[in-house]
Amino acid sequence: MRAVLIVNPNATSTTPAGRDLLAHALESRVTLTVEHTNHRGHAIEIASDAARDGVDVLIVHGGDGTVNEVVNGVLGDCGTRPDAGLAPAVAVVPGGSANVFARALGISPDPIEATNQLVDLLGGYRMGRPWRRIGLMDCGERWGVFTAGMGVDGDVVAAVEAQRE
Secondary structure: OOEEEEEEOOOOOOOHHHHHHHHHHHHOOOEEEEOOOOOOOHHHHHHHHHHHOOEEEEEEOOHHHHHHHHHHHOOOOOHHHHHHHOOOOEEEEEEOOOHHHHHHHOOOOOOOHHHHHHHHHHHHOOOOOOOOOOOOOOOOOEEEEEOOOOOHHHHHHHHHHHHOO
């Protein structure tokens, strides 16, 4: 099984030692490539390339924004129904400050425990257990993984994004 570990090294709760431990634990289970993001939108590019190359699993070590970028990189343009059979699975090892998506799925906020959960899931998949599927939102411009802001909330997020640029 081929996997790409997509790491946001700027995520608030990631450390070099933790990333090394995560990679080491996964290398015994999958053929692993590690990619670090270095700019906004980079996880979209990495995920898109990996999906096109036929990678089986994308493992995200970052926050909710990194997870959202990876999903958008895998699925591409909104308005079309992606072929789920061709898309790689997406796994999450929390590395951000809130990790709302991971918590909603029951993934431990502790990266070491989350890695153990992932190792168990990989083993289960090898034994025939299917991947868990989740619903997504087609928001027109992007895929929404677990939430979307509209009205005042959307305006606030847009203002924050503009200020970051």
